[in-house]
Amino acid sequence: xxxxxxxxxxxxxxxxxxxxxxxxxxxxxxxxxxxxxxxxxxxxxxxxxxxxxxxxxxxxxxxxxxxxxxxxxxxxxxxxxxxxxxxxxxxxxxxxxxxxxxxxxxxxxxxxxxxxxxxxxxxxxxxxxxxxxxxxxxxxxxxxxxxxxxxxxxxxxxxxxxxxxxxxxxxxxxxxxxxxxxxxxxxxxxxxxxxxxxxxxxxxxxxxxxxxxxxxxxxxxxxxxxxxxxxxxxxxxxxxxxxxxxxxxxxxxxxxxxxxxxxxxxxxxxxxxxxxxxxxxxxxxxxxxxxxxxxxxxxxxxxxxxxxxxxxxxxxxxxxxxxxxxxxxxxxxxxxxxxxxxxxxxxxxxxxxxxxxxxxxxxxxxxxxxxxxxxxxxxxxxxxxxxxxxxxxxxxxxxxxxxxxxxxxxxxxxxxxxxxxxxxxxxxxxxxxxxxxxxxxxxxxxxxxxxxxxxx
Amino acid sequence: xxxxxxxxxxxxxxxxxxxxxxxxxxxxxxxxxxxxxxxxxxxxxxxxxxxxxxxxxxxxxxxxxxxxxxxxxxxxxxxxxxxxxxxxxxxxxxxxxxxxxxxxxxxxxxxxxxxxxxxxxxxxxxxxxxxxxxxxxxxxxxxxxxxxxxxxxxxxxxxxx
Numbered sequence: 001x002x003x004x005x006x007x008x009x010x011x012x013x014x015x016x017x018x019x020x021x022x023x024x025x026x027x028x029x030x031x032x033x034x035x036x037x038x039x040x041x042x043x044x045x046x047x048x049x050x051x052x053x054x055x056x057x058x059x060x061x062x063x064x065x066x067x068x069x070x071x072x073x074x075x076x077x078x079x080x081x082x083x084x085x086x087x088x089x090x091x092x093x094x095x096x097x098x099x100x101x102x103x104x105x106x107x108x109x110x111x112x113x114x115x116x117x118x119x120x121x122x123x124x125x126x127x128x129x130x131x132x133x134x135x136x137x138x139x140x141x142x143x144x145x146x147x148x149x150x151x152x153x154x155x156x157x158x159x160x161x162x163x164x165x166x167x168x169x170x171x172x173x174x175x176x177x178x179x180x181x182x183x184x185x186x187x188x189x190x191x192x193x194x195x196x197x198x199x200x201x202x203x204x205x206x207x208x209x210x211x212x213x214x215x216x217x218x219x220x221x222x223x224x225x226x227x228x229x230x231x232x233x234x235x236x237x238x239x240x241x242x243x244x245x246x247x248x249x250x251x252x253x254x255x256x257x258x259x260x261x262x263x264x265x266x267x268x269x270x271x272x273x274x275x276x277x278x279x280x281x282x283x284x285x286x287x288x289x290x291x292x293x294x295x296x297x298x299x300x301x302x303x304x305x306x307x308x309x310x311x312x313x314x315x316x317x318x319x320x321x322x323x324x325x326x327x328x329x330x331x332x333x334x335x336x337x338x339x340x341x342x343x344x345x346x347x348x349x350x351x352x353x354x355x356x357x358x359x360x361x362x363x364x365x366x367x368x369x370x371x372x373x374x375x376x377x378x379x380x381x382x383x384x385x386x387x388x389x390x391x392x393x394x395x396x397x398x399x400x401x402x403x404x405x406x407x408x409x410x411x412x413x414x415x416x417x418x419x420x421x422x423x424x425x426x427x428x429x430x431x432x433x434x435x436x437x438x439x440x441x442x443x444x445x446x447x448x449x450x451x452x453x454x455x456x
Numbered sequence: 457x458x459x460x461x462x463x464x465x466x467x468x469x470x471x472x473x474x475x476x477x478x479x480x481x482x483x484x485x486x487x488x489x490x491x492x493x494x495x496x497x498x499x500x501x502x503x504x505x506x507x508x509x510x511x512x513x514x515x516x517x518x519x520x521x522x523x524x525x526x527x528x529x530x531x532x533x534x535x536x537x538x539x540x541x542x543x544x545x546x547x548x549x550x551x552x553x554x555x556x557x558x559x560x561x562x563x564x565x566x567x568x569x570x571x572x573x574x575x576x577x578x579x580x581x582x583x584x585x586x587x588x589x590x591x592x593x594x595x596x597x598x599x600x601x602x603x604x605x606x607x608x609x610x611x612x613x614x615x616x617x
Binding site: 016017019021022023024026027028029030031032033034048049050051052053054061062063065067068069070071072074075076077080082084086114117120121123124126127128130131139141142143147150151219229231 | 566
């Protein structure tokens with residue numbers, strides 16, 4: 001990279017000293033610190049002369065480095081930045097004059113350490129290949145089985161399945177009855193389909209290049225990256241995905257056989273939507289349908305399915321109860337897509353943040369949250385779902401920091417990360433409170449002879 | 457007391473950052489900021505495979521220098537600057553866990569490393585690391601930090617080294 005006048009002009013305000021590095025007569029590198037001043041008009045750096053054995057050779061190309069950290073006692077340091085310049089050095093009357101030509105630099109205020117690390121991935125793979133060649137054995141990065149499973153499956157995202165499934169079970173317990181074993185099988189079956197989806201998503205985002213193009217992955221976005229990092233092969237995660245789908249489908253067929261074949265249509269719809277979310281030829285997320293698919297799959301389909309397993313019929317109440325949950329889980333995806341939008345666009349994934357402007361995305365978030373909680377109020381006050389479910393409104397304030405962070409940190413993936421976590425909490429807390437609403441209604445109904453209307 | 461003169465050891469043991477200069481295949485010096493660790497005999501630096509070009513350079517040419525130049529990265533009151541030339545070796549026999557042998561030295565400089573290590577799952581390749589071992593041969597010391605004055609020069613006893 002060529003050194004720019006802007007970069008040179010900022011050296012004095014960003015660094016306290018320079019280090020001149022050169023190769024000495026014995027072939028060893030030598031490096032020595034000195035003071036410096038920038039002459040912006042001439043584009044040169046004036047360096048104070050060094051003395052004794054440490055004098056750099058005149059006329060040679062040298063490396064001049066500016067490095068800064070801020071110590072944090074008892075912790076380590078922050079404010080890491082460096083600028084490494086190469087160019088010719090010559091002696092002047094007052095000292096040394098350096099003409100910067102080439103540069104390498106990093107400033108963690110401008111590029112997060114996570115992004116800096118991601119950009120080092122090709123070098124990491126090259127080095128692993130070299131070490132493999134040197135040692136005659138394949139050298140690969142490692143993670144313990146537990147961490148690798150957690151990372152590859154993105155296990156913590158299972159809350160997206162637990163909420164709608166348990167909500168469906170809770171509604172059924174209120175309207176019809178409840179069977180523990182069926183509930184357990186439903187949760188496990190739903191979780192298997194979800195994990196199959198997570199891993200399939202990685203298979204297709206790896207083959208499409210979407211994950212590789214993304215240099216800003218976060219804890220919540222950018223995929224598991226296990227293939228990209230060389231932790232697992234594409235074949236292994238493809239088999240994992242198939243295994244999860246097979247287990248989920250087997251449980252679904254078993255539940256349909258036991259509780260009614262009408263369950264099958266919903267299960268088939270759910271499994272197909274899940275698989276073709278990223279899989280060709282449909283690639284629904286590439287066609288701008290990802291948010292709707294996720295809202296349907298992790299909202300009405302899972303809640304109605306779990307309800308059917310218990311009640312052996314479909315009903316309006318679980319469908320209505322699932323709509324706010326479906327909207328909020330779509331919003332989890334929607335916010336998580338914000339840092340991925342450049343990489344998604346490059347891979348032709350036309351997600352909403354790819355298609356919309358920042359203002360539209362931020363306002364869209366606020367509007368969707370308002371609709372989700374507005375529906376909770378309407379459904380609960382109207383008696384279409386149990387009235388105690390209105391306590392789900394208590395989760396609504398969690399949307400505020402997400403909204404604010406979208407406005408202030410839209411282009412800063414890592415500053416957005418806490419808000420992404422908060423948005424997941426919004427979905428989880430709302431779902432738990434809706435379920436708790438049904439638990440309150442069940443307890444009131446069981447304990448009181450004639451429970452008041454606001455408790456049912 | 458190690459193999460280096462005491463004032464050089466003092467800056468090595470407290471410095472939070474140093475500049476490692478290696479020589480690339482074109483003969484060009486290339487400098488990288490790294491945390492220096494010292495056990496009285498060898499200087500250790502660790503490098504993630506993500507930033508491993510320096511390791512390739514060292515394998516091709518083991519001659520290196522290490523400078524401690526930033527007073528802000530030393531103990532308050534320390535002003536000395538030092539440069540150590542030496543021969544480096546790269547230990548990448550176990551990228552996953554081999555570097556953990558220098559973790560006690562690293563922890564002294566950067567206690568937060570344990571926190572980051574606990575999050576290894578988030579940055580798995582950052583913790584696939586090689587160890588650079590530098591055997592010092594010559595040290596330059598500017599006790600008052602003034603490099604416009606000649607440094608004290610120490611040759612490390614090759615028997616001790």
